Amino acid sequence: MSGDDVDLTPAEGKPIGRRIVLGMAGAGAVAVVLGKQLTSVTSSAVGAVAPQIQSVIPATGGFRIYTVTNGYPEMTTTDYRLTITSGANVTTLTFNDLAALPQTSMTKDFQCVTGWRVDNVAWSGVLLRDIITAFELAQNGTALSFTSFDGAYTESLTMEQAMRPDVLVATSMLGGPISQEHGGPVRLVVAPMYAYKSIKWLDGIKATPAVEPGYWELRGYDTDAWVGKSNGRSDAPVV
Amino acid sequence: MGAAMPLSSDTRLRRFTTAEHWIHRLIAIDIGLLIVTAAFLYIPDLSSRVGNRYFFKMSHVILGFALPIPVILAFCFLAFRLDVRRLNRFTRVDWEWMRSKDRRTGRLAVGKFNAGQKLNAAFQFGAIIVMFVTGAFLWFNGLVSIDLRTGFTFVHDWLALLMTVVVIGHVYKAYREPYARQGLRTGFVPRDWAMREHRGWAEAMTDTASDSAKEG
Numbered sequence: 001m002s003g004d005d006v007d008l009t010p011a012e013g014k015p016i017g018r019r020i021v022l023g024m025a026g027a028g029a030v031a032v033v034l035g036k037q038l039t040s041v042t043s044s045a046v047g048a049v050a051p052q053i054q055s056v057i058p059a060t061g062g063f064r065i066y067t068v069t070n071g072y073p074e075m076t077t078t079d080y081r082l083t084i085t086s087g088a089n090v091t092t093l094t095f096n097d098l099a100a101l102p103q104t105s106m107t108k109d110f111q112c113v114t115g116w117r118v119d120n121v122a123w124s125g126v127l128l129r130d131i132i133t134a135f136e137l138a139q140n141g142t143a144l145s146f147t148s149f150d151g152a153y154t155e156s157l158t159m160e161q162a163m164r165p166d167v168l169v170a171t172s173m174l175g176g177p178i179s180q181e182h183g184g185p186v187r188l189v190v191a192p193m194y195a196y197k198s199i200k201w202l203d204g205i206k207a208t209p210a211v212e213p214g215y216w217e218l219r220g221y222d223t224d225a226w227v228g229k230s231n232g233r234s235d236a237p238v239v
Numbered sequence: 240m241g242a243a244m245p246l247s248s249d250t251r252l253r254r255f256t257t258a259e260h261w262i263h264r265l266i267a268i269d270i271g272l273l274i275v276t277a278a279f280l281y282i283p284d285l286s287s288r289v290g291n292r293y294f295f296k297m298s299h300v301i302l303g304f305a306l307p308i309p310v311i312l313a314f315c316f317l318a319f320r321l322d323v324r325r326l327n328r329f330t331r332v333d334w335e336w337m338r339s340k341d342r343r344t345g346r347l348a349v350g351k352f353n354a355g356q357k358l359n360a361a362f363q364f365g366a367i368i369v370m371f372v373t374g375a376f377l378w379f380n381g382l383v384s385i386d387l388r389t390g391f392t393f394v395h396d397w398l399a400l401l402m403t404v405v406v407i408g409h410v411y412k413a414y415r416e417p418y419a420r421q422g423l424r425t426g427f428v429p430r431d432w433a434m435r436e437h438r439g440w441a442e443a444m445t446d447t448a449s450d451s452a453k454e455g
Contacts, residue, residue: 013330014328016329017329018327021364021365022365024369025368028369028394031394032373032394036386038393039389042397067286068293071288071290115389
């Protein structure tokens, strides 16, 4: 006879352990269903009590900062250059060159494919459409590819998508300069698509003969990343 | 504290099997790495410093989907199933133990596990199930609507925080109790320690040991 057989605790006492496990599973399921409301409750509660720790407390809303490389790349507006390749023509714009182009402002929701969303973010800068027209990019390709001075991230848009009036080469966010972590000094904002299309730290725009899938698109994400109509998601469209 | 003394066969009791030792170790490593990779993905100060989001994301996903393997493996062993059965049941002694202020004196005939260990085990088992299910839905995100997905994120995030706090408490308790750690590491604990902390179990084991000796 083994020790374990003899040492069997009689099945006395209440099965509290099982009740805890089942209770947690039940509470978890309820919290999943109510999660959307609970998220806004915790978000406003934490925001009211301790806004400075909001970013490290789970699911309290606001931006989450993602980077695919080692930290955030650093760039001053003085050193900043945007290289535009249109066929054989290569043009380099400074931050001041961008500021001299016609300026457009828009306020749009920012929806990440991982689920978080920030309502009513104010952006301003140059409409990508105006850059396409000024540098005749549409005459030299059917798509655009974008590069980042983080050295790794890339993105793409069809020319038709890039001509939309809600696609901006942004130089300002929420009334101020775009901070380093938000992709400053210049980033793309593709408002109707999930945020991975809005490449941060933009340093290159190139006309290409066909769409060249970007960083996350090579890792399984949809290239046409319409909010609510891609990546298996059905989010409400951004406004 | 310090290292526990080696024990001779008549002053020690077998507390865990070799299988339980390895299963505990596998689960501890997996959950430990899940917490570390989660921190690199989640805490802005850390994620911005290390970047490499794709690596940490895939590591976290693989570790998460691997977690049921040692758990299911554990249930293949009788010794583990018997311990689960002990952990599940709250006896009169457990309720008394929770109220008492002299729980370490051996006055109460505490079984193989005390009420705190039982609560911890139940919480962690429930947490593993909820974290696995919510995590799986976050990975296969095409299966659910955005509202539910927000809910899965909410539960996964908050329970991760709670679970981390409980794990830290668990490690702290183990750090304070070298004989309990010795029990998991070597399989054996000193009988006099067991008489103080788990008298009910120690007495039952002593009876069993003498029975086995006669049989042997």
